[in-house]
Amino acid sequence: MSRPPITKSGSERLRGELERLKSVDRPRIIAAIAEARAHGDLKENAEYHAARELQSFTEGRIAQLEALLSNAEVIDVAKLNPGKRVVFGAIVDLEDEDSGVAVTYQIVGDLEADIKQSLIAVSSPIARALIGKHEGDSFEFTAPNGVKHYEITGVRYE
Incomplete structure (x- = not known):
């Protein structure tokens, strides 16, 4: 299986997105879930379900970026x-x-x-x-x- 090419700047851009998702978005979503959970009944708690859906999307994107970056061949165009x-x-x-x-x-x-x-x-x-x-x-x-x-x-x- 060949490794998909990516430019150095594209790799840096995707790594930046991955870092933001892990260090900013993930903690914010966890806090939102905890706050929504504190409101009580989870079956009819729209805030809780929205936060969980966002968490699922974010974790999926993190996994996707990690897989892409681990398999990609970074090519430095300047060289x-x-x-x-x-x-x-x-x-x-x-x-x-x-x-x-x-x-x-x-x-x-x-x-x-x-x-x-x-x-x-x-x-x-x-x-x-x-x-x-x-x-x-x-x-x-x-x-x-x-x-x-x-x-x-x-x-x-x-």
Whole structure:
């Protein structure tokens, strides 16, 4: 079984979330359960049931993060030296050849992908189309709303 890749910054971000869940959220939830339990009858105590549900969600997320981080292979993008070739960890500036709209994405592991932060999974269709290309190359890929044509205007590693 291969280990899923993750960038060093993605690993640090997930470790930060794990630490917050363990040191801040978990004690807060335990206190909320104790307070709700003090109110008496647990069968009809909505505060108690809400706190227990939140505890279950939080413990599940803690277990998930611990498993992900223990299996992931951390790759320090700053130590890569691929030149202007697109590989895992690259921050890629693209220009839509049809509309002229410019976008920037970083190719990251599946564990840390977040399109809202312009972090795209290495397994995504656009990332698979980008891997191995160079700055100045044009490429196309099939998006959910049709075929897109892009030019790679910049490649960098931070």
